[in-house]
Amino acid sequence: MRSIQIQVDQKQRELSEHGTPQFPLEINHDVLDDFDEHAIRCHWHEELEIPVVVQGAVCCQLKDQTFELNAGEGLVINSRVPHSIRNRGSGEPVLLTTIFHPSLLYDSPSSAVYQKLLCPYLNAAELAGLPLPAEGVVRMEEIDAVYEKAPFGYELQIKGLLCTLFFELLSGRREQLASARPVETQALSRLGSLLDLLHERYAEPLSLAQLAAQTGLSREGCCRLFKSMTGKTIFQYLEDYRVTQGVRLLQEEAYSITEVAYLVGFGNPGRFSAAFARRMHCTPSQFRKGLCPSDDAPPCSARNGE
Numbered sequence: 001m002r003s004i005q006i007q008v009d010q011k012q013r014e015l016s017e018h019g020t021p022q023f024p025l026e027i028n029h030d031v032l033d034d035f036d037e038h039a040i041r042c043h044w045h046e047e048l049e050i051p052v053v054v055q056g057a058v059c060c061q062l063k064d065q066t067f068e069l070n071a072g073e074g075l076v077i078n079s080r081v082p083h084s085i086r087n088r089g090s091g092e093p094v095l096l097t098t099i100f101h102p103s104l105l106y107d108s109p110s111s112a113v114y115q116k117l118l119c120p121y122l123n124a125a126e127l128a129g130l131p132l133p134a135e136g137v138v139r140m141e142e143i144d145a146v147y148e149k150a151p152f153g154y155e156l157q158i159k160g161l162l163c164t165l166f167f168e169l170l171s172g173r174r175e176q177l178a179s180a181r182p183v184e185t186q187a188l189s190r191l192g193s194l195l196d197l198l199h200e201r202y203a204e205p206l207s208l209a210q211l212a213a214q215t216g217l218s219r220e221g222c223c224r225l226f227k228s229m230t231g232k233t234i235f236q237y238l239e240d241y242r243v244t245q246g247v248r249l250l251q252e253e254a255y256s257i258t259e260v261a262y263l264v265g266f267g268n269p270g271r272f273s274a275a276f277a278r279r280m281h282c283t284p285s286q287f288r289k290g291l292c293p294s295d296d297a298p299p300c301s302a303r304n305g306e
Contacts, residue, residue, distance in 0.1 A: 003036040006043050012082060014045040018099045021240040021279050022247060023155050025100035027147045032058065032085065032093040042084040046232070047099045049077040050132065051085065052140050056093030059086050062129040074132035074140060076169065078121070081128045096144055105163055109230050110192050117170055120180035127176060130169055139165045190215040190225060194234070202241050203265040208234070238265075243279050246272065250288050257284045 007015040019025045024047070032038060042061070051060065052074035060067040060075055062083045067075050077083050079102055087093050102122060106114035121127055132140070143161050146154050170177060193214050198206070211234060212222040226234045242264040249260045261272035261284075276284050282292035 004034050005036045006041060008041075008043045012043050014043045017278055017281075018045070018047050018101070020281070021244045024104055025098070025147075025158065027144055028095075028097040028099070029054075030095040030097050032056070032087055032095065038087060040085040042082050044080055044082040045099070046079055047101050048079055049083070050098045050140055051075055051077070052096040052098075052132065052137055054094040054096050056087065056091040057089040058093045058095070059088040060084070060129070061086075065129055067129055067131065072134075072137060074137050076130040076132060076136075078124075078128050078130075080122075083129075096140060098140060098143065100162070103230075104159060105166060108195070110195065117166075117177065120177040121166075121170055124176055124180040127173065133168075136165055136168070187225060190217065191230075194222070194226060198234075198238055198241060202238060202245065203263060205265070205267075206238065239275050240279060242266065242272075243276050246276060246284070247280070247287070250284055253288070257288070260284070 009015060030040070030051075032040070035041075051058075051069075053069045053071050055071055057068070057070045060069060060077075060083060062077060062081050068088060069075060074096075085095070102118055103109075106118045108114065109119075139161055143158050146157050146161075151157075194211060197211065197214050208219045208222070212219045215222050215225065217225060223234060226232075226237070230237060232240070246260050246264045249255055249263060250257070255263065257272075258269045261269040264272070266272035266275070273283055276282075276287070280287060280292055286292050
C-alpha cells in the first residue's frame with residue numbers, strides 16, 4: 001500500500017475538496033502510520049478541522065503553538081491555520097478527523113451568526129487552536145456515528161451538534177472575540193450587494209468588471225473584499241452556487257444534462273461535468289442514476305484511498 005499524501009500547492013494549501021457544496025463536511029478515520037513519513041505534513045485549508053485522538057498520542061503543531069494530545073483528547077483548528085500532526089509515542093496513533101467549511105455553521109456571510117460570532121472567531125489569531133473539552137469529544141463521536149449511518153436528515157442533525165459545540169466553545173471567550181477585527185458596515189453592505197447579484201444572475205456570463213461596479217470598488221478591491229469575508233474567491237463561490245443549482249435541476253429530471261449545464265451558467269457541458277465532479281465526487285450522469293456517494297451516504301474521503 002502506498003503512503004497517503006496530502007496534496008498541497010506551493011503555499012502549502014491543501015488541494016482536496018472536503019464534502020460537497022450542499023454539505024461541506026467530511027469525516028476521516030486516519031491511521032497516522034499510513035501517511036507519508038508516518039505524519040500529517042504541514043498544510044492549511046479554509047475549512048475548520050477537529051482531530052480527536054482515538055488511539056496513541058500525537059503532537060499537533062499550529063504555527064508557533066504546540067498541543068500534545070493523548071487518547072480521548074481533541075483540538076479545534078481554526079480556518080487558514082498551518083498545522084501538522086506527528087506521533088509522540090511508541091504506539092500507532094489513530095485520529096477521528098472532522099473537516100468542514102465554516103459556512104456550515106452560519107449559512108450566509110450577511111447573517112448575524114457570522115457577523116457576531118464566526119467572523120470574529122475566524123479572525124482571532126489567539127484562537128488558532130482550541131483544546132476540545134471532554135463533552136466536546138463526546139459530541140464529535142456522536143457526529144461520527146450519525147455521519148456513518150447517514151439516516152434521514154443526518155445533515156441537519158450534524159449541523160445542530162456542531163452549532164451547539166461552537167456555542168459552548170465561544171461563549172466562554174467573549175473578550176477574545178470582542179478584540180478581534182470588527183466587520184465594517186460598508187464592507188457588509190458591499191458583500192450583500194455582491195451576493196444578491198451572484199444569486200440573481202448566476203446563469204449569465206458575469207465579468208469581474210460588472211461585479212466590481214456593483215460595489216464601487218476596483219476589481220482588485222472587490223476580489224479582496226469577497227475573499228476576506230467569505231474565505232472563497234468570487235468565482236469559486238459562483239461555481240459552487242452553479243453546481244448547487246445544477247443538482248436541483250438534475251433531481252427534477254425535466255432537462256438533459258447538457259441543458260442543465262447551460263441553464264446554470266456553464267459555457268459547455270464539459271466544464272459543468274468537471275466542476276460537478278470536483279464538488280460532488282461523481283459525474284452528473286452518475287448522480288442522476290443514483291450512483292453518487294453523496295446521495296445515500298457521506299462522500300468517501302480522499303484520505304481513505306491509497
